Amino acid sequence: MLDTEKALRDAISAYYPSTAVRAAVKRRILPHSSGIQLVSVHQNSAAIMRKIFRRCDKLMRNIA
Amino acid sequence: MSRSDPIQTFDAVYAALFNDVYAYFCLCFGEQAAQDLSQEIFLRVWQAIDRAREPENWRAWVFRCAVNLKNDFLRRRYAENHAQETVEPPPPPSVADGDSRIAVAKALAALPEEERELLIFKNAGLSSQEIGETLHISASAVRTRLQKAKQDFKQRLEAEGITNA
Incomplete structure (x- = not known):
């Protein structure tokens, strides 16, 4: 018995990309993202921010 | 999401x-x-x-x-x-897992572009309404054309000698 739906799925999947192609295209797209991530914290936000800005400050001093 | x-x-x-x-x-x-x-x-x-x-x-x-x-x-x-x-x-598809898969792919490739497009969209999970909006035709026209596309695909499968899939 010929299952046309299954044959169609098989036919289309024959044109699917390899895993390497899938990964390569994704790698080329994601560098276009800004790289900025929003983080939310429930507690100790002041301490976390102080730590982040201390690290930023250190980096800027090194650059200067 | x-x-x-x-x-x-x-x-x-x-x-x-x-x-x-x-x-x-x-x-x-x-x-x-x-x-x-x-x-x-x-x-x-x-x-x-x-x-x-x-x-x-x-x-x-x-x-x-x-x-x-x-x-x-x-x-x-x-x-x-x-x-x-x-x-x-x-x-031709670059698959290496059996003649029957290549044969069904060839049967699909041999269809007219419009029929192939409809079958790909349907297989991807689009409804007749969504396909119609994408191709600027009515949902009922999509259903009619899909029916014909499936029939043509089946005939091409049979021409390729595929009787069970």
Whole structure:
């Protein structure tokens, strides 16, 4: 018995990309993202921010 | 899909739709163009997420973009080459797991472009309504044409000697 739906799925999947192609295209797209991530914290936000800005400050001093 | 995590949203859309979009372009223009055009589509996906302009229905949105990009690509190629504006016959698939899979792929590739497009969209999970909106035809016309496309596909399978799949 010929299952046309299954044959169609098989036919289309024959044109699917390899895993390497899938990964390569994704790698080329994601560098276009800004790289900025929003983080939310429930507690100790002041301490976390102080730590982040201390690290930023250190980096800027090194650059200067 | 979470709106709060762009990467996670992108991953989900990519995982759900990349294969079908790539197969669509591959059947139209071959593997190299399929990579470039699929990349362009998913770059638009990323930009939509990044600018918080996510559509309600990613599947329909992505395939609408794919059809528009295919038409732009054809127009650009026509302008560059002054060639006849037709879709090239797709290349044979590069699969190595059995003659029957190659035969069904050939049967699909041998269909007229419009029928192939309808079958790919249906297989990708678009409803008749969504296909109609993508191709600017009514849902009932989609159903009628799909019926004929399936019939033609079946006949080509039988011509390839495939009687059970």
